[in-house]
Amino acid sequence: MYNLSIPISDENILQLKVGDSVSLSGVMITGRDTVHKWMIETFIKETRQMEGDDLQVYQAIKRLLNGGALYHCGPIVAGLETGDYRFVAAGPTTSIREEPYQGDIMRHFNLKAVIGKGGMGPKTLTACHEVPGVYLHAIGGAASLIAQSVQRVIDVHKLDFGVPEAMWVIEIKDLPLVVTMDAHNNSIHAEVETRSMVELEKLLAT
Amino acid sequence: MHDLTNAFLELIRLTSTDLPTDVEQSLIEARDRESPGSAAKSALDTVLQNVAMARKNSTPICQDTGTPIFYVQQPEGWSTQALREQIRTAVAEATARTYLRPNAVNAITGLNSGNNLGDNAFPTIHFEEIKGDELIVDLMLKGGGCENVGVQYSLPEGRLGAGRDLEGVRKVVLNAVHQAQGRGCAPGVLGVAIGGDRGSSYYGSKEALFRKMDEPNPDPQLAALEERLTEEANQLGIGPMGFGGETTVLGVKIKGMHRLPASFFVSISYMCWAHRRRRMTVRGSDIQYL
Ligand code: SF4
Numbered sequence: 001m002y003n004l005s006i007p008i009s010d011e012n013i014l015q016l017k018v019g020d021s022v023s024l025s026g027v028m029i030t031g032r033d034t035v036h037k038w039m040i041e042t043f044i045k046e047t048r049q050m051e052g053d054d055l056q057v058y059q060a061i062k063r064l065l066n067g068g069a070l071y072h073c074g075p076i077v078a079g080l081e082t083g084d085y086r087f088v089a090a091g092p093t094t095s096i097r098e099e100p101y102q103g104d105i106m107r108h109f110n111l112k113a114v115i116g117k118g119g120m121g122p123k124t125l126t127a128c129h130e131v132p133g134v135y136l137h138a139i140g141g142a143a144s145l146i147a148q149s150v151q152r153v154i155d156v157h158k159l160d161f162g163v164p165e166a167m168w169v170i171e172i173k174d175l176p177l178v179v180t181m182d183a184h185n186n187s188i189h190a191e192v193e194t195r196s197m198v199e200l201e202k203l204l205a206t
Numbered sequence: 207m208h209d210l211t212n213a214f215l216e217l218i219r220l221t222s223t224d225l226p227t228d229v230e231q232s233l234i235e236a237r238d239r240e241s242p243g244s245a246a247k248s249a250l251d252t253v254l255q256n257v258a259m260a261r262k263n264s265t266p267i268c269q270d271t272g273t274p275i276f277y278v279q280q281p282e283g284w285s286t287q288a289l290r291e292q293i294r295t296a297v298a299e300a301t302a303r304t305y306l307r308p309n310a311v312n313a314i315t316g317l318n319s320g321n322n323l324g325d326n327a328f329p330t331i332h333f334e335e336i337k338g339d340e341l342i343v344d345l346m347l348k349g350g351g352c353e354n355v356g357v358q359y360s361l362p363e364g365r366l367g368a369g370r371d372l373e374g375v376r377k378v379v380l381n382a383v384h385q386a387q388g389r390g391c392a393p394g395v396l397g398v399a400i401g402g403d404r405g406s407s408y409y410g411s412k413e414a415l416f417r418k419m420d421e422p423n424p425d426p427q428l429a430a431l432e433e434r435l436t437e438e439a440n441q442l443g444i445g446p447m448g449f450g451g452e453t454t455v456l457g458v459k460i461k462g463m464h465r466l467p468a469s470f471f472v473s474i475s476y477m478c479w480a481h482r483r484r485r486m487t488v489r490g491s492d493i494q495y496l
Contacts, residue, residue, distance in 0.1 A: 019245060034316075076269045076307045088304045089260075089269035094351045094389050118351070118389035118448065139249050140351065140391035140447055141480040142256040143269040162318030163308050176252065178245050178449065192450050193387060196442040200384045203438050204366060204377055 003174075007067030008112040013132045018186045020179045022136060024113070027154065027171050028069040029061060032093055034165040035158070036101040044108050057157045061167060065109035069136075072098065072116030074164025076143075077153070085153040087170065091143035092117040095135070103127030119180050119189030128183050135181035149175040210289070213486060213493050214296035214343070215303075218274065220495055221345045221484040222266045222305045225257045228419040229395075229456070229481045233257070236393055236446070236453040246451030253446075253479060268480040271306040272349040274322070274329035275412065279342040286333045297322050297329050309350075332409075341488040344416055352390035352478040356411075357382045358404065361470040370470045372431055375400055376438075382474045383439045383455060388448015391478035393456045395419070396435070399473045401463035407473040414461040415477050423460060432458045446479075456481075 004012055006026025016022070031039075041048040043058055075090040095102075095116030102120060105111060106127040113133060114124065117140040128134055138146060155169040180188040233254055240247035260267040276293055280286065298321040300306045310324035311317070322329065336342070359378040361370045366381055368374035379398060386392070399410030423429040435458040445451025456479070465471065485496040 021245075021248070074269065074307065076266055076271075076304050078304050089266040089307070091269050093270065094354065096389065117391065118387070137447060137449075139252040139256070140388075141268040141349075141478060142252050144260040144263060144265045144267065145252060145256040147265070147269075148259070162311065162320075164318070178249075180449070188450065189387065189448060192444055192448055195450070196384055196387070196444050199442045200380060203380055203441065 006069055006113075008069070009067075010132060013112055013134055013183050016134050016179045016182050017184070018179055018182050018188050022177045022179060024069065024115075024136070024175045024177055025173045026069070027064060027169065028071055028115075029064055030071045030073045030075065030166075030168040030170065032072050032074055032165055033097055034161045035167055036098045036105065038158070038161075039105055039108075040101045044104050057167070060155075060157065062109060064169065065111050067110060067112055069113035069115055070105075070111055071138075072114070075147070075168060077163055077168070080163070085156065085168075087147045087150040087153060087168075089143035090147045090150060091141050092138040094118045095120050099123060106131050106133050115175075115177060119187065125181055125185060125187050125190075128181055129185050132183035134179055134183060135187075136177040137180040138175070138177055146175065149173055208491070209292060210488065211292045211295050211299075213488065214293050215299055217343065217345055217484055217486045217495065218296060218300040219264065219303075219305045221347055221482050222271050222300070223264050224261045225267055225480065226483060229479075230254070230257055232419045232456040233393075233479060236456060239452045240446070241452075244451060245449040246445045246447075246453075249446040249449060266305060266307070267482065268349060268478075269307055270349040270351065271309065272347045272353070272482075273309070274306070275346045275348055276329060276331045277344040277346075277413070277416075278331060278333050279336045280333060281336060281339050281341060284341060289333070290331055293329065293331055294323055339489060343486045343488075345484050345486075346412065346415065347482040348412070348475075349391070349478055349480065352394060352476045355382075355386035355390040356408075356473075356475045357385065358408065358471055358473045361472060372427070375472050376431065376435060378472050379435055379458070379474060380438055380442070382476070383444070384442055386476055387444055388446070390476040391480065392444055392448060393446055393453045393479055395456050395477040395481050396439075396458045397475040397477060398458060398460045399463055399471075400460065401465035402471060402473070403466070403469065404471060407463065407471040408475065410461045410463050411473040411475040414459040415475060415481070416483060417459050419457050425462065428460045428462060432460055
């Protein structure tokens with residue numbers, strides 16, 4: 001079991017191997033479908049004009065993502081009327097939907113850890129090797145438990161994307177994760193997919 | 207006929223926060239089958255801790271409370287319009303109380319309504335008039351991650367060598383489990399409908415999921431297929447969360463339907479381990495939650 005804190009050093013990243021358990025602490029942000037699309041279009045490919053508070057938000061998250069972690073999560077949050085936010089349930093969402101965007105985002109922001117569930121594909125694995133970074137798998141559906149790891153909600157950006165799609169800045173303590181893609185081109189997801197394909201072919205042949 | 211808004215609210219709270227014991231029991235058995243020290247075992251340990259914590263604190267088991275799907279069976283005399291209004295009020299209230307996440311997104315504008323109320327299909331409510339004097343309401347919360355790995359096949363399916371018979375059904379179901387990998391939060395439960403048209407077939411696959419984990423199919427032929435499929439799906443070795451392991455599916459529930467001579471659909475709804483389903487019955491002033 002590795003205890004890691006954000007920001008994460010290259011040295012720490014490089015020692016991680018698939019299958020390792022990690023306990024993560026520090027300040028990170030949540031982001032899912034809308035956020036990934038917004039980042040790519042507005043700041044990386046620049047196919048969309050900046051508007052509203054885009055630049056301001058960009059500068060705020062840039063600091064946090066440098067050496068940091070991005071959590072694929074659309075939480076349930078209490079205190080929406082008062083602004084005294086509290087995470088009630090906060091498990092991971094399926095990461096593969098961000099596969100077209102993730103690698104470029106990792107490179108652009110020097111993002112070290114992508115957290116989610118279900119794993120990601122070859123583009124992200126290549127970025128993990130280059131940046132270097134890792135993909136950390138949270139336990140899908142363990143939402144009440146994970147919410148307990150969230151010490152406080154520090155800020156929220158782009159709440160107009162909707163509660164699940166906004167960027168929540170949270171401080172976490174001892175978030176339990178498993179390395180399923182490392183910086184050395186290993187992916188448990190690719191391995192399991194290949195192995196189960198062999199079994200499937202046997203079963204289809206009977 | 208009285209106002210059931212509060213009863214619906216309690217049904218939603220229970221469904222979101224208190225996993226049915228038959229599902230929990232299956233998860234315990236699955237945990238015990240995984241080898242000590244494996245990522246699979248620790249994943250299921252975490253899952254079970256989470257289930258206990260959600261029940262104790264009355265917080266959602268999973269943050270994705272999905273599409274609320276209500277199946278209402280009402281005796282003659284109940285107004286479906288009134289019931290729909292009460293259900294929608296309860297859903298909005300449950301969202302305000304954080305039993306549900308605001309999940310209704312307008313597909314055209316991208317705007318989230320904030321209270322889980324969208325068009326008539328969100329929340330989804332099916333009504334059916336029945337004999338007798340008991341109102342029965344089943345609720346399922348169907349998460350998005352597992353809904354996305356659901357799939358429908360039209361047999362014959364040449365690539366898989368799947369013909370229009372139960373052997374063909376077996377092949378496509380196994381293929382679906384392989385394609386899903388861990389992405390539907392494995393270990394899951396498969397609801398499978400054989401027959402119907404494209405719409406009714408998917409609908410049937412969700413109905414099949416209401417059968418209890420330990421309740422076998424009344425049709426011996428289908429019961430045997432359910433058992434075989436559970437065993438073979440687990441041979442794939444995908445395991446909890448796709449980490450590799452002994453249990454990939456907790457069970458398979460099949461429903462046979464009628465089909466057109468020209469069509470042979472097999473529809474598979476993948477239900478994640480967070481298999482949130484509850485029943486409420488109302489007779490006079492007596493309300494029960496099962
Ligand atoms: S698939 Fe189920 S357990 Fe997993 S995140 Fe979605 S609703 Fe939750």
